Amino acid sequence: MADMRDGSALVEIRDLHKSYGPNIQVLKGLNIQMMPGERVVVIGPSGGGKSTLLRVVMGLEQIQGGSVRFGGKPYISAKGDKTVIDTELRKQIGMVFQHYTLFPHLSIMENLILAPRKVHGESRASARERGQKILERFGLGAKADAYPSQLSGGQKQRVAIARALMLDPKLMLFDEVTSALDPELVAEVEAVILQLAESGMPMMMVTHDMWFARNVASRVIFCAGGVVVEDGPPEQVLGDPREERTREFINRVFHIKA
Numbered sequence: 001m002a003d004m005r006d007g008s009a010l011v012e013i014r015d016l017h018k019s020y021g022p023n024i025q026v027l028k029g030l031n032i033q034m035m036p037g038e039r040v041v042v043i044g045p046s047g048g049g050k051s052t053l054l055r056v057v058m059g060l061e062q063i064q065g066g067s068v069r070f071g072g073k074p075y076i077s078a079k080g081d082k083t084v085i086d087t088e089l090r091k092q093i094g095m096v097f098q099h100y101t102l103f104p105h106l107s108i109m110e111n112l113i114l115a116p117r118k119v120h121g122e123s124r125a126s127a128r129e130r131g132q133k134i135l136e137r138f139g140l141g142a143k144a145d146a147y148p149s150q151l152s153g154g155q156k157q158r159v160a161i162a163r164a165l166m167l168d169p170k171l172m173l174f175d176e177v178t179s180a181l182d183p184e185l186v187a188e189v190e191a192v193i194l195q196l197a198e199s200g201m202p203m204m205m206v207t208h209d210m211w212f213a214r215n216v217a218s219r220v221i222f223c224a225g226g227v228v229v230e231d232g233p234p235e236q237v238l239g240d241p242r243e244e245r246t247r248e249f250i251n252r253v254f255h256i257k258a
């Protein structure tokens, strides 16, 4: 594993505490350092805070303690009962959710170019050109003028990924992006993510698909009870699928209390 003391982490989460209201303590002093180029898959029991962790990194949540640094700079921190977020750094992170969040009244191309035009003031022509390239890369070149309702779930999720890439993120977050899809549509979305992984895009993702986790991850983090329980390469944390350890692992995930 890379040396964590040289300060070159892409994401550095320190002693992160996150609660919903006074009674639901989800993250209880979580620490993660993610190095540039890493592809981190976060796994763990249901309700253990995996989605919450991604939402915090995306700057969508208030936190009650700790901090997140991004690209070596202070990004999110708890100051008293306030959460301070550097919104410029947040623009460098893209996130795709379980349920596609495309605007139904806009064409695929309009969905893609909206944020670059609003956030970066990019010209329509330049954004359209980049949008078309990304759509083609994801096998959706002919869909630019279609509307989301005309696309399959797998196509919509590929567009959601394309849209996030339009802002040229330095980190991508994927939160169970295939779990709402019919099984036959999962592979096309996973293929797009694998393609991105191969291009060197750093990513942090939550997935319940262990085959995919094994294929995409350079590192697997097992979270339970609001902290990191295990952290290492996929073969270490997930075990060999042919070995007894895998059954042990599955038992552990489903029986550890979140």
Ligand SMILES: Nc1ncnc2c1ncn2[C@@H]1O[C@H](COP(=O)(O)OP(=O)(O)OP(=O)(O)O)[C@@H](O)[C@H]1O
Binding pocket: 020, 024, 026, 044, 045, 046, 047, 048, 049, 050, 051, 052, 053
């Ligand atoms: N907005 C919210 N308000 C109150 N409680 C919430 C909220 N979001 C999540 N929680 C609770 O926080 C806990 C962690 O939820 P989270 O979705 O982060 O877990 P998870 O590990 O991603 O679970 P799963 O694998 O089932 O998706 C759960 O008990 C959940 O009910």
